[in-house]
Amino acid sequence: MTLVVDRAPPGIRAWPARRLRLGALAALALVAWFGTLEYRELFVPDEGRYAEIAREMASGGDWIVPHLDGLRYLEKPPLQYWASATIFRLLGEDEWTARLWPALTGFLGVLAVFLTGSRLFGRRAGLLAALLAASTLEYVVLSQVLTLDMGLTLFLSAAVFSFLLAQRAGVDAARRRAWMLGAWTMMGLAVLSKGLIGVVLPALALAAYVAVERDASVLRRLHWVPGLAVLVALTLPWFAAVQWRVPEFFDFFFVHEHVARFALPDHHRPGPWYYFIGIFALGAAPWTALYAAAVYRGATRAPEPAQVLNAPRFLALYALVVVVFFSASKSKLPAYILPIFPALALLGGRELAVRGSCALRAALVSLAAAALLLAASAFALPPVEWRAELAGGVAHYAPWMLAAAAVALVAAWSAQRLVGRRLRAMAIAAAGALGAQLLLVNGAQVFADGFSTERLMLEVERRWGALDRDVPFYSVELYDQTLPLHLGRTLTLVDYRDELDLGLRLQPDGALDLGAFRRAWTGAAQAYAVMRPARFAVERAGGLPMTVLAQDARYVIVARDAPQLADGRTRPSAVW
Secondary structure: OOOOOOOOOHHHHOOOHHHHHHHHHHHHHHHHHHHOOOOOOOOOOHHHHHHHHHHHHHOOOOOOOOEEOOEEOOOOOOHHHHHHHHHHHHHOOOHHHHOHHHHHHHHHHHHHHHHHHHHHHOHHHHHHHHHHHOOOHHHHHHHOOOOOHHHHHHHHHHHHHHHHHHOOOOOOHHHHHHHHHHHHHHHHHHHHHHOOHHHHHHHHHHHHHHHHHOOOHHHHHOOHHHHHHHHHHHHHHHHHHHHHHOOOHHHHHHHHHHHHHHHOHHHOOOOOOOHHHHHHHHHOOOOHHHHHHHHHHHHHOOOOOOOOOOHHHHHHHHHHHHHHHHHHOOOOOHHHHOOHHHHHHHHHHHHHHHHOHHHHHHHHHHHHHHHHHHHHHHHOOOOOOOOHHHOOOHHHHHHHHHHHHHHHHHHHHHHHOOOOOHHHHHHHHHHHHHHHHHHHHHHHHHHHHHHOOHHHHHHHHHHHOOOOOOOOEEEEOOOOOOHHHHHOOOOEEEOOOHHHHHHHHHOHHHEEOHHHHHHHHHHOOOOEEEEOHHHHHHHHHOOOOOEEEEEOOOOEEEEOOOOOOOOOOOOOOOOO
């Protein structure tokens, strides 16, 4: 009798152990990417604002016209609000679900970098590019923070990548049309994420490429008619619906929020012309030098033979156009140049694949240098708080910085021992950089008392139980975007406008002046309010009846009369 031994198929027998290790490393990174989203409280202003808009939408609000504190809020388009409101309905409301959309779009952006890099420059370059994207400081931080920028970055990058894939040599007409329609679709989603910038930036990059190459033939391969039809079909319905319901929309959204924001200093976000040079140097860490070299080589290197379009040059010009465009703007914020980093990761991955160990060694030196600089910065933190919001947090943040520096240094040391195995070495370096960056992000929880009202509301509930939702709650001379989240309700504004100015112009009875507030407060059987300590001192000195429910360095929460609790009543936990 012959004993037959089953043998594993050759593909399984030959499966390299290093792939299993890389897979385990990727799984660990994935858990870290999504697993720490709930560790930090939601901070003002952006995280509280965008979570509250989605909460109001999900809790029976208007899905066409976004609202903040019950007032129409039209600064940005609705795509992320729709996504987050849907997530809230499916999974509930907390920090994890509030941040899930930027984390998900950030992860999909890394995947898009890998797939695009593999097709344009080879599989090794695609893997290296994905590792770079997943360990670039600004990209990682803004995938963990609730803003609108990561969604915009995904769709802008997908539009640029689809365009480049459509323009490859050897692509047949049907696939070129499909890729180009994908590019137009992604631009439409970018517009719905943050406005006209979703079309303006790709158009400027294409114009710069045509001018530099002196070749307009690419303009004939854009499938203008079906592409524009897709773009209009995606974007026009929402713009038309809002314009029909809010006639002031066009002037506010297009003139005030686009043209005036770019051309005038009215939005109070100034910065010198070199502002984004510094932001790039920090945001690209620890791969700043690699990215700068990759942009230079991409912009200056001649195209490869038989290529229809010089992809490295287009990516370099796209990154430069984004930086120059926002440098010319009168309104500047660090997140504005986030869309360049997927493109830079592609160029960096190609650089590592082409130049081999030389480029890798330089990248590891950069990682080690960044870690040492971070450690030195931890010891150089000022002993005195320079902003009230940071009170009590600076000294506690230093250990997080030192831990992050240690992780990055260990990764750099481990990777340099494997520099001959580029992919494994880069995976270790990227994992260390990602771990360090997540430590820096989550360590920001030490500043929570200055940027969130969660602990203040927990103190109210600990002492007094849940506040009556039917009793008016006034927000006096301030609007903290995180407070409605913890209350699960909107507030009545008193002597405050700022970002809610349009909504108050459309709904003048949505706020009170101080005199009306005092009359309403005095005549009410019960009422709640939040105010700053200075305002509280003035009102108390003026004889306004108030019982302090809780207070911290920033706010005092008061009731007209002390809330009455029934004996044995269970005090519920906070909403968030």
